[in-house]
Amino acid sequence: MDENEFFRQAALRICGNLEIEEAMQSCLQFLNKVMPLDRMFLQCYDFGFEAMRTIATATKSECSKLDFLTPLSNKARSSAGLKNLPANNDIFLFKDPQKYAISREMLSYHNFPCKSLIVLLLKSQEQILGSLVFITEGPEIYNEEHSRLLSMLKEPFVIALSNTLKHREILKLKDLCADDKRYLHGELRRLSGDEIIGVNFGLKEVMEKVQQVAALDSPVLLLGETGVGKDVIANAIHYSSSRSSGSFVSVNCGAIPDTLIDSELFGHEKGAFTGAVSRKRGRFERADKGTIFLDEIGELPLQAQVRLLKVLQSREIERVGGVKTILLDIRIIAATNRNLEEMVKTQHFREDLWFRLNVFPIWIPPLMDRRSDIPALLQHFISLKSRELKLPAIPTVSPGATDFLMDYNWPGNVRELQNVVERSLILNPSGPLTFSHMNIPMQKESGKFQEQILETDNLDEITSRHIRRVLRKTSGKIHGPGGAAALLGINANTLRNRMNKLGIEYKKKMSK
Secondary structure, three states: OOHHHHHHHHHHHHOOOOOHHHHHHHHHHHHOOOOOOOEEEEEEEEOOOOEEEEEEEEOOOOEEEEEEEEEOOHHHHHHHOOOOOOOOOOEEEEOOHHHOHHHHHHHHHHOOOOOEEEEEEEEEOOEEEEEEEEEEOOOOOOOHHHHHHHHOOHHHHHHHHHHHHHHHHHHHHHHHHHHHHHHHHHHHHHHOOOOOOOOOOOOHHHHHHHHHHHOOOOOEEEEOOOOOOHHHHHHHHHHOOOOOOOOEEEEEHHHOOHHHHHHHHHEEOOOOOOOOOOOEEOHHHHOOOOEEEEEOHHHOOHHHHHHHHHHHHHOEEOOEOOOOOEEOOOEEEEEEOOOHHHHHHOOOOOHHHHHHHOOEEEEOOOHHHOHHHHHHHHHHHHHHHHHHOOOOOOOOEOOOHHHHHHOOOOOOHHHHHHHHHHHHHHHOOOOOEOOHHHOOOOOEEOOEEOOOOOOOOOHHHHHHHHHHHHHHHOOOOOOOOOOHHHHHOOOHHHHHHHHHHHOOOOHHHOOO
């Protein structure tokens, strides 16, 4: 084999792998045909530990990535530091390794028999990346011709090692980014108030359905008024599923102009239309291996509904201006505050799309139907907004203020409560929070205005009035679903004991 063919064959094997240990093994299997070679080591001197760090090793039958240190004597360290080397001398032939402290100690530590070895320094722009050690364990001895042939492979090995180091750095950064992504997702959910308040009370049935469907890939349709927290429930479904490590992509269908819907949802190729200066991935493509949340699905125009139906049926898309079919592995969650059945009847929503989406509907009750959650929501939003506004302390709530809020109808639901809390903190950051300045009108009940909250500091009086109001709402029912105990978030026997203590009569007197 002439030198050009030798270099080509060896270089192909060296540069054919991103993992340096695999490149070393492939090269060794080739070199073994033209020279004695039983083992290769890639190592570098660690100045911090003053020891030799072995990075990789290879034989004809196996290879492995390593990271361990070999302790060295003072005499060996002076050689291992590779200082005061002759100029332009990157390869060293050790015909008698036992004569030199560095080679003798390394071979003894690893318990390798060796009659001769060659060390090839790998340098890039005068920076030493490491050194390759070629070992023969048999009776044959390396000579100057072997050393010359191996010196020809310095550049391919430098390229391979540089690529490996960069590849490992990219993998390390990828792991760090994934870890940061998980942490930031958690922080965003916490800061945006995406904690589920009411799991054991007002949202108990909702969360039971979430747990039932989360592990599956079935489409979910979230129904409920504006501001009830459909996005929070969608998050809960995604992060309770096997797709939690994938992307959660949220799309507000009502906020995208009709002319941009296809580009936003499915992406576009460069030059697909005026202004498409580069390729763009759409929301569906970004959600691959994860979940896409289509909020306000009822706002999609009919033509976009047709294209969405195709995606639901085939789980594949084509970018605008593209011809390549892109397969998707996604879970679809849709949400709306509109009556889609009525929209189907009036032909404003496609019936076939409705059937595709309505596999597992979840109704999220409005805040007025889960008033027992208001105290917990109130404390949650006060803590959350106090941190956001950087208040020195969390303000307290004035006595009677919670009842004041529980008597309100909350047409804006949880979002309105959150806004009311933020406005109150801005106007009265030191507290206590009364909410009286909001001029919230009281709701009507049974054709009569509810009694106004009396200003009092007596806890028994406040508690008595609150329990009576809740009992009127439940028509005197105490125990079971929809009973006063469930609304108040306490045990039924505890409520009865408290009613006896406060002198509150039972059902027959509640209508008075």
